Amino acid sequence: MNFHKYVAAGNDFILFNGINKDYGNHNELALKVCSRHFGIGADGMMIVESSRVADVKMLYYNSDGSQGEMCGNGIRAFSKYIYDYNIVENKNISIETLAGIKYIDIITDELNKADRIKVDMGYPIFEGEKIPININKEKVIEEIIVINGKDYRFSALTVGVPHVVIFIEDIDKININDLGKKIETHPLFPKKANVNFVKVIDKDNINIYTWERGAGRTLGCGTGSCASVVIGNIIGNLNNKVNVNTEGGKLIIELNKDYKIFMIGDAIHIAKGEFIKR
Numbered sequence: 225m226n227f228h229k230y231v232a233a234g235n236d237f238i239l240f241n242g243i244n245k246d247y248g249n250h251n252e253l254a255l256k257v258c259s260r261h262f263g264i265g266a267d268g269m270m271i272v273e274s275s276r277v278a279d280v281k282m283l284y285y286n287s288d289g290s291q292g293e294m295c296g297n298g299i300r301a302f303s304k305y306i307y308d309y310n311i312v313e314n315k316n317i318s319i320e321t322l323a324g325i326k327y328i329d330i331i332t333d334e335l336n337k338a339d340r341i342k343v344d345m346g347y348p349i350f351e352g353e354k355i356p357i358n359i360n361k362e363k364v365i366e367e368i369i370v371i372n373g374k375d376y377r378f379s380a381l382t383v384g385v386p387h388v389v390i391f392i393e394d395i396d397k398i399n400i401n402d403l404g405k406k407i408e409t410h411p412l413f414p415k416k417a418n419v420n421f422v423k424v425i426d427k428d429n430i431n432i433y434t435w436e437r438g439a440g441r442t443l444g445c446g447t448g449s450c451a452s453v454v455i456g457n458i459i460g461n462l463n464n465k466v467n468v469n470t471e472g473g474k475l476i477i478e479l480n481k482d483y484k485i486f487m488i489g490d491a492i493h494i495a496k497g498e499f500i501k502r
C-alpha cells in the first residue's frame with residue numbers, strides 16, 4: 225500500500241490514493257497506520273476518492289480510527305498532495321468533505337509545487353443543537369463548564385468539526401491533557417469536541433494549544449485555529465485577520481464581515497513509501 229506522509233502546522237497525516245483502489249475498512253486502517261510504534265505514526269489518515277459534486281473527495285480519519293467530518297490542516301496537506309502529484313490540474317480546487325464542499329487556491333513556488341494553500345472554510349455553525357452541545361442557545365459564547373471542581377469559561381461552535389475555545393493567561397497553570405480529555409468527553413458534547421486553549425498576545429497574534437477529539441494532544445489544529453479566531457473576534461479580543469502560532473507551525477486566519485473564514489498556510493511532504501498491512 226503506497227502512502228505519502230505530510231505535516232501541516234504541526235498535524236501529521238498519512239495519505240492514500242483511493243481513486244482506483246479499495247482500502248477495505250478505513251477505520252481499522254487508520255488505527256494501524258497512525259500508531260506511533262506499530263504503524264507509520266500520524267495524527268490522522270486521509271483517502272482521496274473521486275467525487276460527483278467536486279473535483280475530488282477527502283475522507284478523514286483520526287488516529288483512534290474514528291472518522292472526522294473535516295480537518296483544516298489536513299485539507300492543506302491533501303491539496304498539496306493532489307496538486308503536486310497531478311491528481312488535479314487546476315490551482316483552484318473544489319474538495320468534497322463530510323462538512324460540505326471546500327474551495328482551495330494553490331499558490332505555487334518556482335518549481336510549480338504547492339507552496340501555500342488558501343482554503344475557503346465557509347461559515348461557522350453557532351446554534352447549540354447543531355454543534356452539537358446540550359445547551360439550547362443560538363450562540364454558545366462564554367458559558368461555564370466545571371472540571372475538577374473549577375470553573376472554566378468556554379465558547380463552543382462547529383467549524384467542520386465541533387470545537388471548544390478557552391482563553392487562558394498562562395499555559396503553565398493548566399493541565400492540557402487532563403482538561404482536554406475531560407472536556408472532549410464531557411456529557412455536554414454528544415459528539416465529543418476538540419479543545420483549543422488560546423493565549424492572546426495582542427489583537428493580531430495568538431498562541432494555541434490543542435487537544436483533539438480522536439487524536440488527543442497534537443501540535444496544532446486548522447479548524448481549531450479558525451474557531452478560536454472567530455470567538456476571539458466576537459468577544460472583542462481579536463481583529464479579523466490574525467496570525468496563529470500553533471506549537472507546530474503558523475497559520476493566517478481571516479474573517480469577512482459575516483464570519484466567512486479563510487485559512488492560509490503551508491504543508492510539507494515528509495515521506496513516501498509502502499505500508500505493509502498485517
Ligand SMILES: NC(CCC[C@H](N)C(=O)O)C(=O)O
Binds near residue numbers: 268297417418438
Ligand atoms: N486537526 C484537525 C481536525 C481533525 C478532526 C478531528 N480531530 C475531529 O474532530 O474528528 C484540523 O486541523 O482541523
